[in-house]
Every structure is written in structure tokens, then in C-alpha cells.
Amino acid sequence: MSRQDTFRVIKDQLLIKLPPPAPHDVLHDKKLALLACRNLPLSFDLKELRGPKISDMWLERLIEAARVLQLNETEWYFVEDEDRGPFSPRNEVEALHALELNVRGLLLNIAAEPESPLFTLHKMVQDRLNGLKGDSTLRSKNVSPTDVQLANWAAEQGIRSMIYAAEFEGYGRGAAASTDLQTGDLVIEIPQEALISEDLAIESNMGPAFRETPELTGETMVLLWSMRERHDEKSKFAAYFAALPETFHTGLGFGIGGLKELEGTLVADEIVQAREHIRYQYDSLFPALSRKYPEIFPENYFTWEYFLWACQLWYSYGIKVKFPRGTIQTCLVPMASLLNHSIYPHVTHFSRINDSNNTLQLFAVRQCRAGEQCFLSYGSLPNSELLTFYGFVVKDNPYDIIPIDLDLPDEDPKQVELIQKYDVLSYHMVRGFHPLPTKLVAALRVACMEEDEIASFKEDPRTVMISQRNERDVYESLLSTFDSLLEPLEQQDDSSPEETEGTDLSDWDVLLAKQYKEGQRRILESVKNLCISELSSL
Numbered sequence: 188m189s190r191q192d193t194f195r196v197i198k199d200q201l202l203i204k205l206p207p208p209a210p211h212d213v214l215h216d217k218k219l220a221l222l223a224c225r226n227l228p229l230s231f232d233l234k235e236l237r238g239p240k241i242s243d244m245w246l247e248r249l250i251e252a253a254r255v256l257q258l259n260e261t262e263w264y265f266v267e268d269e270d271r272g273p274f275s276p277r278n279e280v281e282a283l284h285a286l287e288l289n290v291r292g293l294l295l296n297i298a299a300e301p302e303s304p305l306f307t308l309h310k311m312v313q314d315r316l317n318g319l320k321g322d323s324t325l326r327s328k329n330v331s332p333t334d335v336q337l338a339n340w341a342a343e344q345g346i347r348s349m350i351y352a353a354e355f356e357g358y359g360r361g362a363a364a365s366t367d368l369q370t371g372d373l374v375i376e377i378p379q380e381a382l383i384s385e386d387l388a389i390e391s392n393m394g395p396a397f398r399e400t401p402e403l404t405g406e407t408m409v410l411l412w413s414m415r416e417r418h419d420e421k422s423k424f425a426a427y428f429a430a431l432p433e434t435f436h437t438g439l440g441f442g443i444g445g446l447k448e449l450e451g452t453l454v455a456d457e458i459v460q461a462r463e464h465i466r467y468q469y470d471s472l473f474p475a476l477s478r479k480y481p482e483i484f485p486e487n488y489f490t491w492e493y494f495l496w497a498c499q500l501w502y503s504y505g506i507k508v509k510f511p512r513g514t515i516q517t518c519l520v521p522m523a524s525l526l527n528h529s530i531y532p533h534v535t536h537f538s539r540i541n542d543s544n545n546t547l548q549l550f551a552v553r554q555c556r557a558g559e560q561c562f563l564s565y566g567s568l569p570n571s572e573l574l575t576f577y578g579f580v581v582k583d584n585p586y587d588i589i590p591i592d593l594d595l596p597d598e599d600p601k602q603v604e605l606i607q608k609y610d611v612l613s614y615h616m617v618r619g620f621h622p623l624p625t626k627l628v629a630a631l632r633v634a635c636m637e638e639d640e641i642a643s644f645k646e647d648p649r650t651v652m653i654s655q656r657n658e659r660d661v662y663e664s665l666l667s668t669f670d671s672l673l674e675p676l677e678q679q680d681d682s683s684p685e686e687t688e689g690t691d692l693s694d695w696d697v698l699l700a701k702q703y704k705e706g707q708r709r710i711l712e713s714v715k716n717l718c719i720s721e722l723s724s725l
């Protein structure tokens with residue numbers, strides 16, 4: 188999209204022009220329809236707002252339109268008729284960030300007068316971004332010698348960094364801002380040569396062996412390269428490897444105790460399957476490669492334990508980067524590797540090498556004060572994924588969704604007609620601490636209909652209750668679903684995850700499993716309570 192598309196200056200008219208949904212966006216038509224239904228335009232005229240005062244209503248409508256444009260499919264599912272947002276932390280940051288960029292672009296490209304409402308608007312959007320909830324964190328220990336070496340090495344590589352390694356209570360090591368960062372400020376700039384990518388692996392002396400092994404993907408090549416390189420004290424990346432953890436505590440490394448604690452939960456199956464997949468991959472490569480190329484793949488560096496370490500490293504530290512020639516590669520990005528995840532991040536977007544100076548640049552989308560922990564968003568990830576691949580969980584994670592699949596009736600033509608007319612879905616979701624989705628209740632109402640109701644009911648099941656009996660069936664069936672999901676989550680002992688913290692480090696997996704289960708339990712209890720209160724009001 189060109190600059191001209193995002194804004195337009197017409198004589199006496201200054202338009203904030205929001206980019207329409209991309210043609211490949213699966214929600215393209217739905218977003219346009221929702222905007223139309225809410226009477227939200229894509230162009231907002233600042234002309235009506237002469238003087239520095241921008242009305243709250245005008246700003247709210249602009250932000251609401253930006254939120255709709257940034258919706259993803261899961262967020263879309265949860266949008267209710269009267270719901271104006273915020274729809275999710277991700278959506279809110281993206282919407283405000285897109286607006287901020289748009290207004291900043293306008294300010295840079297036109298000679299706006301100091302009293303122009305554009306300045307006021309820019310400030311208001313920035314204030315909204317800075318006012319978003321954040322994870323407050325306390326710095327505990329000082330920087331370790333390996334972290335100092337890492338920072339010195341990074342500077343030698345031409346990495347410009349506004350962050351440094353620091354320990355934070357409850358997070359371990361993270362990145363602290365070395366200066367006050369404002370929206371749009373550079374956080375880190377990394378020259379392309381300082382990235383650890385497939386190209387590096389192929390260009391190394393392992394390249395010929397890689398090329399003779401057609402079953403290897405680029406990602407596996409660089410993973411194998413990192414297994415050997417981490418032991419090489421003369422490696423260009425020695426300081427980077429030295430600053431990495433000796434062991435990773437992710438779901439992939441769970442022992443029997445942790446897996447037992449997770450028994451009966453879906454995440455236990457995910458972990459077992461992911462591990463089996465990795466083990467299969469390892470067995471299909473080793474010891475065969477070590478025998479064929481003993482110099483390149485020495486047996487002592489290519490053990491199963493080291494392979495698992497490298498998988499954990501790449502899954503939890505790897506970042507997808509788009510290179511100037513258009514390829515997308517997962518890379519290890521020195522210094523950016525220090526950034527911990529938050530659902531209220533300071534940095535959200537960075538994926539493309541800037542081809543004007545061949546660097547990867549990370550910018551702050553909102554303020555981070557000097558000394559505060561600077562966070563990245565790893566994505567809208569549920570706790571099951573965070574636990575399996577990253578080894579932590581987020582308390583009351585808004586992206587923890589419980590899927591609910593329904594078998595919708597398909598025999599009675601009248602019922603089928605109702606399903607089609609009101610777009611009743613068979614795939615649903617619930618999330619904790621929010622009302623039950625109207626779409627889910629509507630689908631269950633239709634699914635629980637009895638013969639006489641099918642013949643007589645002609646209303647919209649999203650807004651009209653079918654009968655008391657039907658309503659009772661709806662909430663009782665939900666209640667029994669949630670009860671069955673809760674069963675494996677009941678704590679086997681009396682200690683809460685907080686109480687067990689710090690007791691025995693070797694039980695890290697059991698502790699993490701407990702934290703995960705506690706989060707799932709809280710979600711299920713919250714939706715269960717909604718059903719109970721609906722039933723008692725009948």
C-alpha cells in the first residue's frame with residue numbers, strides 16, 4: 188500500500204484514510220459489512236475538528252473502525268452486536284499502532300501547522316498506546332559477566348541496542364530499556380550478517396554434507412549447525428552461545444513427573460506427540476550422519492540430549508524473518524533473543540530486513556521507561572503452546588480458548604432452514620471471564636429443539652429463547668461438558684502452584700504443569716459459574 192493510499196489531502200480537507208482489509212483477508216467481506224452495519228467509514232475527516240480539541244466520540248469511532256480492521260478470526264468469533272472493543276490485547280495494540288503509523292505518516296508528509304488537530308490526534312493515539320495495561324516487573328539481580336560479554340560482542344557486530352540483559356523477578360533474565368523509549372523509537376538494529384540463519388549454515392563447511400542430504404530442510408540444517416557451533420570457542424557467535432541457558436525448561440523436556448501431572452489434559456498429548464516427532468527426526472538422521480561424515484557431525488556433539496537442546500532453543504528463540512529476496516527464514520537474532528513475551532508488549536512487529544541498509548530493525552510501539560523490562564509479543568499464543576515450546580504460562584491468558592464442536596441437526600428441513608437463515612455454526616469457542624458467546628448459545632438452542640418447537644419457532648435463536656425446557660437443556664449440556672473437562676484438572680494434593688514455588692528446582696516440570704492446570708481450572712470454573720447462574724435464573 189502506497190503512502191497516498193493511507194492518507195489524502197484535499198483542499199480544505201484532511202482525511203485519515205484507513206486502509207481497507209487486504210483482498211486475501213478471509214474476513215474481508217465480513218469486516219466491510221460490520222463497518223457498514225456500524226456506520227463506520229474508512230475515511231475520517233479532520234476538517235470537522237478545527238482547533239486542537241478532538242471530540243471523544245470522533246476518536247472512539249476512529250479507533251473502533253481500526254479495531255474492526257485488525258480483527259483476526261478468533262477475535263471475530265467473539266465480537267457481539269453491542270461490543271465496541273477492546274476486542275483483545277493484540278487487537279488493541281495492532282489497531283492503535285496502525286493508527287499511530289498512519290497519523291505519523293501524515294505529519295511527516297504534510298506541513299501541518301502547530302495548532303493542527305493532527306498533532307492533537309497523534310498525541311491522543313500515543314497516550315492510548317502508553318496507557319495500555321502493562322506487566323510491571325521488578326529488576327532483581329545485576330548483569331552477569333556473560334551478559335556483559337554479549338553486549339560488547341553485539342556492539343562489535345554493529346548491533347545497535349537500546350536494551351541490556353537484566354534479571355526480573357518471576358521472569359528470570361529479560362531485557363531492560365537502557366533509555367526512555369517512546370513510540371516509534373528504535374529498540375534494536377541488527378545487521379543481516381549478525382543473524383543466525385539457514386544461509387550461514389549452508390555457507391559453512393557443513394554445506395557440502397547438507398547438500399548431499401536431500402531430506403534436510405533449511406531449518407534442520409541451521410539447527411544442526413548450531414549444535415556444533417555452540418562448542419566452538421572460536422565461533423563468531425561464541426559470545427551469543429555462551430549467554431544461552433545450559434538447559435531449557437520447556438514442555439519438550441518434561442520428565443515423568445510433569446507428564447503425570449498433566450495426565451488427562453490435551454496439552455499432555457501435544458507434548459508427547461511433539462517429542463515423538465523430534466525423536467523420530469533425530470533417529471532418522473543419527474547416528475547415520477555421524478558415521479558418514481564423522482568430521483562434520485562428531486558423535487559427541489550430536490547426541491539426543493544436544494539435539495533436544497537445539498530443538499528447544501530454536502522453538503523458543505527462533506524468529507521468522509523476511510529477507511530482501513523474499514524468502515522467510517527462522518533466525519536466531521542476537522540481543523532480540525533477550526526479549527521476554529508479554530500480552531502487553533512494547534515491540535510487536537519486526538520481520539522484514541530493511542533493504543535500504545540490510546538490517547533488521549525493532550521499533551517500540553509504545554513507551555518503555557529506562558530500566559523497565561521491554562517486552563516482545565511472541566503472538567496470540569495459548570498456554571498449551573507457551574508451556575510446550577517456551578516453558579512458561581501466562582496467568583489468565585486471554586488467548587486460552589476452549590473449542591467446542593457441535594453436531595448440528597441435519598434431518599428436519601425446518602431446523603436446517605433455521606440453521607441457514609441465522610448462520611448457526613457448528614464450531615464454537617469459550618474463553619474465561621467473559622460472557623458465553625451468543626453464537627454458541629444460539630447453536631445449542633437449535634440443537635436442543637424438540638419436534639413441536641421445530642414446527643412453531645421462527646425467531647432468531649441468538650436473541651430469543653425457545654422455551655424454558657430448551658434453555659435448561661442448553662446450559663445443562665454445557666455444564667456437563669465443562670465438568671468433564673474439569674475432572675483431570677482437580678489438584679491431586681493440597682498445595683497451590685504458588686506455595687510449591689521454589690521448593691525443589693528439579694520439579695520444575697511438575698510446578699509448571701500445576702500452573703497450567705490451575706489456569707485451565709480458573710477458566711472452566713468461570714464458564715461453569717455462568718451456566719449455573721443462567722440455570723438458577725430460569
Ligand SMILES: C[S@@+](CC[C@H](N)C(=O)[O-])C[C@H]1O[C@@H](n2cnc3c(N)ncnc32)[C@H](O)[C@@H]1O
Nearest residue numbers: 358360361503504524525526527528577578579
Ligand atoms: C527468546 S527467550 C527470552 C529471553 C530468555 N529469558 C533468556 O534469558 O535467554 C524465550 C524464553 O524466555 C522465557 N520467557 C519469555 N517470556 C517469558 C515470560 N513472560 N515469563 C516467563 N518466562 C518467559 C522462556 O523461558 C522462553 O522460553
